Amino acid sequence: MAKRDNTTRRRPSLSMPILRTSRDHHRAGTLTLGNLLAGLGDRSFGWAILVFSLITLLPLPPGSSLITALPVLVATAQMALGFPHVRLPGRLDRMKIDLQKLRRALLRLRPVTRRLERRLRPRLPVIFDPRHERLLGLALFVVAFTLFLPIPGSGWFPAIALFITGVGFVEKDGQVVVFGLLFGAFSVILTIAIVISLIGGAEAMIH
Numbered sequence: 365m366a367k368r369d370n371t372t373r374r375r376p377s378l379s380m381p382i383l384r385t386s387r388d389h390h391r392a393g394t395l396t397l398g399n400l401l402a403g404l405g406d407r408s409f410g411w412a413i414l415v416f417s418l419i420t421l422l423p424l425p426p427g428s429s430l431i432t433a434l435p436v437l438v439a440t441a442q443m444a445l446g447f448p449h450v451r452l453p454g455r456l457d458r459m460k461i462d463l464q465k466l467r468r469a470l471l472r473l474r475p476v477t478r479r480l481e482r483r484l485r486p487r488l489p490v491i492f493d494p495r496h497e498r499l500l501g502l503a504l505f506v507v508a509f510t511l512f513l514p515i516p517g518s519g520w521f522p523a524i525a526l527f528i529t530g531v532g533f534v535e536k537d538g539q540v541v542v543f544g545l546l547f548g549a550f551s552v553i554l555t556i557a558i559v560i561s562l563i564g565g566a567e568a569m570i571h
Contacts (some may be wrong), residue, residue, distance in 0.1 A: 488538025
């Protein structure tokens with residue numbers, strides 16, 4: 365009976381390392397983007413993309429994605445260029461994070477993370493072959509660029525796609541990475557459709 369309990373025991377929540385690390389740095393007065401990422405114990409692109417996309421989901425004023433999406437662009441660009449790990453510019457490294465807003469963003473994502481946590485396990489290891497890293501980085505950079513654009517109604521989709529992909533990298537689950545990339549492709553198509561619609565509306569008003 366004990367053996368069955370062990371096999372059905374729930375895996376630790378994905379948000380726990382982030383909450384624990386952010387709380388410790390908040391108490392020390394050192395809660396910055398660079399310290400949060402370093403405190404997670406892994407400077408890999410998986411944690412970087414996960415954390416950076418989470419920052420973009422914080423409840424912030426309209427247009428803030430022009431600033432909050434920058435770290436995601438930096439991380440994905442460095443991945444596409446073949447950097448061995450993320451190197452944050454000074455200002456991004458020192459960017460302050462509001463602990464309460466970070467917690468609220470994690471709570472908003474709980475419906476997504478709960479479903480992921482039930483299914484996460486190492487799968488499709490070929491996805492993480494070093495030969496594919498630059499191509500994956502390029503694809504994620506395109507998704508991150510759509511997040512950077514200040515287009516109404518499109519920001520949540522690329523942010524969630526990047527978050528899901530980051531989770532897949534952290535947990536070495538290739539199926540989740542593929543799902544995140546497909547969702548990212550949908551967000552890119554949606555953004556293009558919105559841009560075309562806005563351009564068409566603007567031309568109609570002019571003429």
